[in-house]
Amino acid sequence: MNNNLKSEKLSVASPSEQQSNSAGRQKQEGLRPFKVVNKSVRKIDALYLSQGKPSYVEDLVPENALHVKMLWSPHPHAIIKSIDISEAEKIPGVKGILFHGNVPRIPHCTAGQGYPEPSPYDTFMFDKKVRFVGDRVAAVAAISPQIAELAVEAIKVEYELLEPVLSIDDAIKENSPIIHDEKEAYVPIPIPFEPEKNIAARVGMKSGDFKQGLKDADYTFDKVFETGYAQHTPIETYVSLAHIDNYGRIVITTSTQVPFHCRRLVAQTLDIPVKKIRVIKPRIGGGFGSKQEMLLEDVVAMFAMRTGSPVFFRLSRKENFMYGRTRHPIRFRMQYGVKNNGEITALGMDAINNTGAYGGHGLTVMSCCGSKVFPLYHVENIHFDAKAVYTNLPVGGAYRGFGATQAFFAVESMMDMMADAIGMNPLEFRSMNHIRSGESHPAFAALGEGKDGTAMTVGSCGLAECIEKGAKEIGWDRRTSHKEKTGRFRRGIGMCCLMQGSSVPEIDMGAASIKMNEDGSFNLLVGATDLGTGSDTILGQIAAEELETTIEQMLVYSSDTDMTPFDVGAYASSTTYLSGEAVRKTAAKVKQQILKVAAEMLDKKIEDLEVIDAKVYVKGTEEHVTYSAISYYSLYENNQFQIHAVESHITHKSPPPFSAHFVEIEADMETGGIKIIKYVAAVDCGTAINPALAEGQVEGAVLNGLSYALTEEYRFNENGKMMNPSFKGYNIFSLRDKPELKTILVPSYEETGPFGAKSVSEIPINGPMPGIANAFFNATGVRLFKAPFTKDRVWRAIQQSKKL
Amino acid sequence: MKTITFNINGIKREFVLDSADEKLLDLLRRHGYKGAKWGCGDGSCGACTVIMNGKTVTSCITYAFLADGKDVWTIEGLGTLDSPHPIQEALVNEGAVQCGFCIPGIVLSAKAMLDENPTPDDDTIKEYLDGNLCRCTGYEKIYTALQKVVSKNVEEV
Numbered sequence: 007m008n009n010n011l012k013s014e015k016l017s018v019a020s021p022s023e024q025q026s027n028s029a030g031r032q033k034q035e036g037l038r039p040f041k042v043v044n045k046s047v048r049k050i051d052a053l054y055l056s057q058g059k060p061s062y063v064e065d066l067v068p069e070n071a072l073h074v075k076m077l078w079s080p081h082p083h084a085i086i087k088s089i090d091i092s093e094a095e096k097i098p099g100v101k102g103i104l105f106h107g108n109v110p111r112i113p114h115c116t117a118g119q120g121y122p123e124p125s126p127y128d129t130f131m132f133d134k135k136v137r138f139v140g141d142r143v144a145a146v147a148a149i150s151p152q153i154a155e156l157a158v159e160a161i162k163v164e165y166e167l168l169e170p171v172l173s174i175d176d177a178i179k180e181n182s183p184i185i186h187d188e189k190e191a192y193v194p195i196p197i198p199f200e201p202e203k204n205i206a207a208r209v210g211m212k213s214g215d216f217k218q219g220l221k222d223a224d225y226t227f228d229k230v231f232e233t234g235y236a237q238h239t240p241i242e243t244y245v246s247l248a249h250i251d252n253y254g255r256i257v258i259t260t261s262t263q264v265p266f267h268c269r270r271l272v273a274q275t276l277d278i279p280v281k282k283i284r285v286i287k288p289r290i291g292g293g294f295g296s297k298q299e300m301l302l303e304d305v306v307a308m309f310a311m312r313t314g315s316p317v318f319f320r321l322s323r324k325e326n327f328m329y330g331r332t333r334h335p336i337r338f339r340m341q342y343g344v345k346n347n348g349e350i351t352a353l354g355m356d357a358i359n360n361t362g363a364y365g366g367h368g369l370t371v372m373s374c375c376g377s378k379v380f381p382l383y384h385v386e387n388i389h390f391d392a393k394a395v396y397t398n399l400p401v402g403g404a405y406r407g408f409g410a411t412q413a414f415f416a417v418e419s420m421m422d423m424m425a426d427a428i429g430m431n432p433l434e435f436r437s438m439n440h441i442r443s444g445e446s447h448p449a450f451a452a453l454g455e456g457k458d459g460t461a462m463t464v465g466s467c468g469l470a471e472c473i474e475k476g477a478k479e480i481g482w483d484r485r486t487s488h489k490e491k492t493g494r495f496r497r498g499i500g501m502c503c504l505m506q507g508s509s510v511p512e513i514d515m516g517a518a519s520i521k522m523n524e525d526g527s528f529n530l531l532v533g534a535t536d537l538g539t540g541s542d543t544i545l546g547q548i549a550a551e552e553l554e555t556t557i558e559q560m561l562v563y564s565s566d567t568d569m570t571p572f573d574v575g576a577y578a579s580s581t582t583y584l585s586g587e588a589v590r591k592t593a594a595k596v597k598q599q600i601l602k603v604a605a606e607m608l609d610k611k612i613e614d615l616e617v618i619d620a621k622v623y624v625k626g627t628e629e630h631v632t633y634s635a636i637s638y639y640s641l642y643e644n645n646q647f648q649i650h651a652v653e654s655h656i657t658h659k660s661p662p663p664f665s666a667h668f669v670e671i672e673a674d675m676e677t678g679g680i681k682i683i684k685y686v687a688a689v690d691c692g693t694a695i696n697p698a699l700a701e702g703q704v705e706g707a708v709l710n711g712l713s714y715a716l717t718e719e720y721r722f723n724e725n726g727k728m729m730n731p732s733f734k735g736y737n738i739f740s741l742r743d744k745p746e747l748k749t750i751l752v753p754s755y756e757e758t759g760p761f762g763a764k765s766v767s768e769i770p771i772n773g774p775m776p777g778i779a780n781a782f783f784n785a786t787g788v789r790l791f792k793a794p795f796t797k798d799r800v801w802r803a804i805q806q807s808k809k810l
Numbered sequence: 811m812k813t814i815t816f817n818i819n820g821i822k823r824e825f826v827l828d829s830a831d832e833k834l835l836d837l838l839r840r841h842g843y844k845g846a847k848w849g850c851g852d853g854s855c856g857a858c859t860v861i862m863n864g865k866t867v868t869s870c871i872t873y874a875f876l877a878d879g880k881d882v883w884t885i886e887g888l889g890t891l892d893s894p895h896p897i898q899e900a901l902v903n904e905g906a907v908q909c910g911f912c913i914p915g916i917v918l919s920a921k922a923m924l925d926e927n928p929t930p931d932d933d934t935i936k937e938y939l940d941g942n943l944c945r946c947t948g949y950e951k952i953y954t955a956l957q958k959v960v961s962k963n964v965e966e967v
Contacts, residue, residue, distance in 0.1 A: 048902055055910025056898040056917060058845020058885035065844040240945055241849040241857050241911045291847070291911030292945050323850040538909025538946050698905030698951070705948030706908065733854035733943065741939045741949040749950075 046698035079136035117366030118264030122194035124456025137363035206365030219352025219387030223343025235720035242291020264575030327731035331403025368394030374409035381447035418776030466754035468690030498785025509580035516585035517571035526633030533573025552593035579765030667773030678801025693762035711774035819887025845885030856942035859915035908946035
């Protein structure tokens with residue numbers, strides 16, 4: 007096949023190709039310009055996915071699979087006094103029932119994190135106590151979902167009801183009922199854990215003299231912000247399949263972001279060796295953090311082990327809402343001091359995170375409220391105290407943005423309030439205070455994942471350019487004061503600045519394996535977990551760039567704990583930066599082997615050779631051997647060996663991507679409605695390995711952030727039961743809700759990332775909530791402190807402001 | 811069990827219902843048409859969209875017996891790897907496929923729209939695609955891809 011033709015076809019990329027500074031940077035350094043990275047090549051799996059080829063867990067279920075249904079707790083807080091499964095067991099077609107009486111009782115956490123996890127081991131496969139409406143009581147495996155459902159209904163349970171804890175205030179009050187009173191619960195690393203006070207975790211930092219900072223200020227502020235429950239709602243719910251292979255091992259095919267953590271957690275929970283388990287991640291129907299968790303895998307594995315049959319378990323949409331993980335609701339008390347000249351003298355954040363019935367990710371989400379947020383602006387005097395509290399409500403988890411999303415609502419709202427107080431343009435105020443390349447911040451060193459963080463200086467920072475370009479695109483110059491606006495419909499423009507990280511330094515590890523085939527193609531095996539982001543494609547691009555071949559020559563496979571090397575998985579904005587560098591290093595090693603073989607074939611020294619377009623040339627001549635010839639030689643001809651390498655990578659910093667978001671809204675003063683007129687997201691993610699896919703990350707995160715800000719809400723009854731568990735009751739945006747959306751990629755070059763790349767997938771979801779709040783203030787003069795900004799809540803805020 | 815007959819992707823085929831109230835999605839998936847996805851079970855996400863007699867239906871809430879004697883198109887009837895349907899080609903070129911779970915439904919909604927009117931305006935695109943939820947893309951590239959297909963049709967007309 008004519009490679010040139012094909013590669014042209016593959017590089018169609020209508021989206022704005024980055025006219026890249028990165029490429030300029032490459033030239034400066036005397037390197038060749040990029041050939042594969044920084045190009046919008048087609049996502050490698052896009053075509054077959056668009057044709058509906060069987061790819062996802064549910065497409066792979068064998069006909070003889072058993073189906074699982076769960077009996078969920080109807081009560082928020084209760085002891086299971088008795089449970090009778092005898093009637094259920096008698097139903098023909100029922101093959102197994104699991105409940106606390108017949109499974110190991112091993113404390114663990116369901117969060118897929120580094121090991122040992124910075125989360126309390128406060129969960130049991132099944133327990134005698136239920137802690138939220140939707141907690142596990144018993145599971146049935148049967149030959150059909152209908153029979154499993156019947157059997158669930160036939161299980162008789164007697165509960166002793168306990169007083170529920172249904173809010174943050176309930177959780178922290180004196181003599182509050184204790185949710186985790188079991189003595190087995192503990193944290194595997196030394197972090198504060200006080201279950202007797204319903205505290206799942208605590209984290210904080212101090213820098214400088216916070217109180218003095220407040221005293222030195224011309225203006226001080228003390229405000230409370232609050233965010234609510236929300237869910238990722240990937241269109242594919244949680245879904246898992248397990249079967250026993252011919253060796254008697256358990257093979258779990260599951261929709262997960264963390265196959266290796268999942269394997270470890272299932273082994274722990276079932277008390278079996280890791281070697282008994284293989285976890286395969288096929289294509290995933292979206293995750294956004296929700297699937298950084300072991301939620302169904304222990305159950306299908308246990309049933310498969312006990313019955314010997316394949317076992318399938320998929321949550322209904324209602325179950326997904328009620329039992330699945332959520333974004334932690336957080337209440338922030340924010341104290342700031344600012345001088346008339348714009349200097350921020352003090353930053354105080356007291357945060358309480360509602361982690362729900364179990365504490366997974368509670369500490370780390372809190373930590374990221376500081377570590378991924380505070381460094382954005384210079385301030386020496388910091389007070390940060392955060393705790394995650396248990397309630398008898400749905401369980402918090404990892405969700406794109408991971409604490410930074412909630413915290414930026416508070417921080418970026420306050421930035422506008424401070425600018426307003428000192429009479430400074432919010433853009434100017436941010437521009438004079440934001441961190442720049444070469445600068446550091448005390449929060450980097452103070453806040454880690456259950457331990458100290460990692461001190462670092464900021465490498466690349468394109469924030470100034472993001473602000474400039476975004477302001478121009480939205481037409482910031484048109485912005486007028488809210489005081490000049492009257493009438494029912496009022497328009498306003500708001501903005502915010504953002505950062506995130508790229509991977510968890512010194513903790514997270516990614517690895518890759520590359521082997522060469524006869525036609526000069528390469529198998530790239532990665533533990534990194536493509537959950538729809540396109541990471542298989544961009545990792546393929548990185549390998550192809552380093553190997554100086556084309557993306558068509560890369561055969562990418564992810565992820566399978568038997569086949570692919572370890573990777574912590576898709577979270578913490580790590581795949582491009584961390585796993586990408588592992589891939590680049592692996593490719594570099596393979597290239598050295600290729601050169602070695604070529605040297606032998608050409609009878610030259612390696613230093614006399616150069617690689618151009620998958621051929622090794624004797625420098626300055628036309629004499630060459632092709633990759634294909636090299637592979638044949640190495641496999642069949644002389645001194646045979648497999649050209650193959652494995653490399654791992656950990657990072658020593660977590661370079662922040664930076665972003666400036668701008669939004670124009672129209673507020674309806676009579677109904678409290680907020681309409682988005684236009685949204686602009688300018689983002690510096692270093693070199694965009696694939697600009698079209700990077701834009702897609704921004705667009706998807708922004709739209710998710712918009713509905714998170716405006717419509718997405720868990721509505722609970724007095725029993726802590728979610729009352730709107732469907733897409734009819736929980737409103738995520740459709741195409742019709744999409745406003746005009748403009749993404750601007752601002753290139754920079756991060757020295758420590760593969761080909762200059764940083765992360766991009768999480769940061770954009772942080773913008774809509776503060777951006778809209780600031781635009782709403784600019785439209786109306788009314789400040790929104792509680793999210794989401796549903797019509798009724800906004801209408802009440804407007805009425806309240808009239809009384810003042 | 812009752813047997814029904816309908817045209818699937820242009821070919822007449824007999825299907826045996828699993829139960830009288832079996833849903834079309836389940837029947838299709840049992841027979842190997844895995845392209846239609848289950849996403850909500852109440853017709854609100856559109857991942858299970860198929861075309862029946864020229865109109866899209868959410869097959870997760872459509873009784874299978876209603877397909878008897880009808881003309882049903884699923885994603886399996888549209889395009890191949892070597893020769894993708896123009897809608898698929900446009901979505902792939904635009905970078906509009908992320909996790910891909912919603913995409914078969916989106917392709918079929920777009921096809922039903924374009925079969926009815928090859929040159930719809932922007933509002934019509936939004937109306938036809940309103941029932942297909944996507945959580946990955948923000949719809950931006952899906953929308954642009956469909957606009958490009960329409961522009962091509964306009965040129966041809």
